Amino acid sequence: MYDIDELERTWKRYRMRRLVKISAAGATLLAVAGLVAYLAVGRPFAAERNDTAAGVNRGALNATKESAAAAPSASTSNASSPSPGSEKPLAPTVPSLDRDREPPKSEKPRRSKPKISIVVSDRNGKPLNSAESERPKVHLQVNEAKNSQVVKQIERRFLTTRDYDDAIYLAKHYYRKKLYKKAEYWAMQANTIDTAQEESWLIFAKAKAKRGRRVDALKVLQAYYERSGSARAKDLIDRIRKGKSY
Amino acid sequence: MRHRYAEAKEAFVDEINVEEYIELEGSKRAYAQLEHSLEKSTKMVLLYGRPGTGKTLLLHRLYRQYHHQKDLHFFETPTGNRREFYSRLFEVFTSKPLPPKTQVNFETFVAFGKKIKGQRQITILVDEAQMYPKELVEEIRVLSDTGSIKFVISLHKTEDEDLVAKQHFQSRIWESVELHNATLEELKAYVHKRLLFKGLGEIANGFRPRHFSKIHRWTGGNFRECNKLLYTLFELYEHYDRHAPQKIDPKGISTKLLEMAAIKTGMIHV
Numbered sequence: 001m002y003d004i005d006e007l008e009r010t011w012k013r014y015r016m017r018r019l020v021k022i023s024a025a026g027a028t029l030l031a032v033a034g035l036v037a038y039l040a041v042g043r044p045f046a047a048e049r050n051d052t053a054a055g056v057n058r059g060a061l062n063a064t065k066e067s068a069a070a071a072p073s074a075s076t077s078n079a080s081s082p083s084p085g086s087e088k089p090l091a092p093t094v095p096s097l098d099r100d101r102e103p104p105k106s107e108k109p110r111r112s113k114p115k116i117s118i119v120v121s122d123r124n125g126k127p128l129n130s131a132e133s134e135r136p137k138v139h140l141q142v143n144e145a146k147n148s149q150v151v152k153q154i155e156r157r158f159l160t161t162r163d164y165d166d167a168i169y170l171a172k173h174y175y176r177k178k179l180y181k182k183a184e185y186w187a188m189q190a191n192t193i194d195t196a197q198e199e200s201w202l203i204f205a206k207a208k209a210k211r212g213r214r215v216d217a218l219k220v221l222q223a224y225y226e227r228s229g230s231a232r233a234k235d236l237i238d239r240i241r242k243g244k245s246y
Numbered sequence: 247m248r249h250r251y252a253e254a255k256e257a258f259v260d261e262i263n264v265e266e267y268i269e270l271e272g273s274k275r276a277y278a279q280l281e282h283s284l285e286k287s288t289k290m291v292l293l294y295g296r297p298g299t300g301k302t303l304l305l306h307r308l309y310r311q312y313h314h315q316k317d318l319h320f321f322e323t324p325t326g327n328r329r330e331f332y333s334r335l336f337e338v339f340t341s342k343p344l345p346p347k348t349q350v351n352f353e354t355f356v357a358f359g360k361k362i363k364g365q366r367q368i369t370i371l372v373d374e375a376q377m378y379p380k381e382l383v384e385e386i387r388v389l390s391d392t393g394s395i396k397f398v399i400s401l402h403k404t405e406d407e408d409l410v411a412k413q414h415f416q417s418r419i420w421e422s423v424e425l426h427n428a429t430l431e432e433l434k435a436y437v438h439k440r441l442l443f444k445g446l447g448e449i450a451n452g453f454r455p456r457h458f459s460k461i462h463r464w465t466g467g468n469f470r471e472c473n474k475l476l477y478t479l480f481e482l483y484e485h486y487d488r489h490a491p492q493k494i495d496p497k498g499i500s501t502k503l504l505e506m507a508a509i510k511t512g513m514i515h516v
Contacts, residue, residue, distance in 0.1 A: 004485060011506045014516045159427070159466045 164193045171203045183207040198230055209240050251487055254449050255480035257440045260473040262306055268439045270432040272425065273300050279423045280308055280398065284316065284369060288421050289390035294401040295425030298470030301400045304425070305371045308398075317368045324377035331382055338368060352385055359392030368395045375399040427467030434458045436469065437476065452498040460504060464513040471513070479507040 151173055158166045167190035175183035187204035190197065201224040209217035217240055225233040239246040276293070283291045293301055302322075309320040319338045325331050332355070336344040339358055344350065362368075375383065389395050428436060437458070441450035465471035482503050486494045494500060508514040 004482075007482075007506050007510060010509050010516050011502065014505065014509060014514060017516070156463075160429075160462075162426070 162193060164190055164197065167193060168199055175203055175207055180207040180210045198232060202232060202236060205236060206246060214240055249484060251480045251484040253444050254441060254446050255477055255484060257444045258473040258477040260470055262303055267303060267307055268436055270435055272432060273304060276423050276425050277304055283421045289396060291398045292401060292422040293398060296427060297402055298468035299425040299427055300469055301425055302373055305373055305400055309371055317366055320371045322373050324374040326379065328382055338370065355389060356392060359389055359394045363392060363394040366394055369398065370395065371398045373400045375401045428469060429467060430458060430462045433462050433467055433472060457499055457504055464508050474511050475507055475513060478510050479504055482507055
């Protein structure tokens with residue numbers, strides 16, 4: 001019988017790791033959700049705010065225009081005044097112009113609010129947008145998921161999906177990484193799903209040749225070439241035969 | 247009285263038991279294809295799939311069902327040497343064992359095959375064909391070309407499977423039947439039926455959808471792996487039931503024990 005105590009201890013370790021992973025995933029999800037929420041809600045709000053400000057400015061502009069329109073009439077009246085030393089006119093234009101220069105009441109509380117901006121920084125921590133550097137920053141560092149994790153995920157997914165694209169992706173990936181045996185295996189999987197796709201034949205043959213099995217690689221390519229008449233297959237056959245790079 | 251978890255454990259002993267054959271959608275389709283190919287004038291039929299997908303069981307079932315009605319023979323264990331293969335073939339042709347200190351050459355078999363054409367239609371089921379030497383496979387092909395002997399060849403798809411080998415077969419094969427790993431639904435049906443065969447419906451109902459998802463993920467839908475996992479699970483249950491029954495809930499399957507079984511069988515790496 002098993003050592004149950006040891007097995008239970010191992011299981012506890014496993015649970016703990018799972019919990020940590022789940023928490024990390026949850027935190028990432030929250031951060032992403034926060035960012036999405038900011039992008040979805042924050043931007044229209046900012047646009048609205050700009051619109052409001054523009055409205056205020058437009059109002060001010062109109063008022064200025066109005067007063068400007070009123071000013072010539074005042075000056076005309078001044079000009080038409082025959083005596084410069086006569087009594088000052090009691091026109092109320094000046095105070096009204098001063099009122100226009102004052103900021104609208106509604107803007108005041110907004111200006112007093114602390115402005116928070118989200119700064120997306122690059123991998124070195126250097127902010128991508130430094131225009132608002134005087135404001136408090138919230139750093140959201142977005143890193144690429146590790147390639148190996150993605151590959152493992154696709155491998156796992158393939159067990160259930162048996163998707164050609166997944167298999168050929170893995171074959172190409174491993175070929176690029178010079179893991180030719182794995183590349184051969186995944187090219188084979190892709191070929192089993194769809195023998196008509198040229199890519200799987202070529203990667204399979206190239207990986208085989210790279211593993212030193214040139215004769216087998218040529219056999220496969222020859223068989224495919226006879227079947228399809230593919231120019232790429234012919235070219236690869238020639239290259240492998242002549243020992244050229246491929 | 248036998249313990250109920252011990253019985254549940256027995257339900258997942260990995261052995262070929264045609265009596266307890268469980269018909270699932272994928273295997274049903276493959277079996278129908280095989281049955282159909284027996285009727286046709288094909289020379290060679292290839293049955294292939296990953297280890298643990300039920301190829302051997304399917305061949306057993308086919309043999310069991312038709313060996314009284316047809317001239318059907320089953321080479322269950324592979325042979326690495328030609329002499330042993332010839333000896334088996336001799337017995338198929340003559341219904342007598344090859345006399346000691348005698349030899350039959352390949353040409354004699356080919357001549358015999360041609361001679362009986364139209365009088366006899368022999369079908370030979372060959373399991374684990376990837377273990378036969380290439381020359382022997384080539385001879386099987388020549389024998390099938392006589393038109394009086396049909397071969398149903400079962401072949402593993404392994405990680406080292408060679409496309410060249412596959413082509414070697416496929417260029418000569420008239421029909422191929424592929425067995426895939428079980429889907430989630432098939433795996434569910436498999437586990438349920440295995441337990442129901444033993445009259446353990448209560449335990450079968452204790453599995454929840456999340457349990458099946460885990461089992462399917464860990465085993466990749468491989469029946470052999472599934473047997474291994476569930477055998478270990480019920481072994482753990484048996485242990486707890488005897489020594490610490492308070493730790494288990496008899497109403498449902500415990501995720502903890504399932505995960506422990508997966509750790510024990512190496513399906514989860516910690």
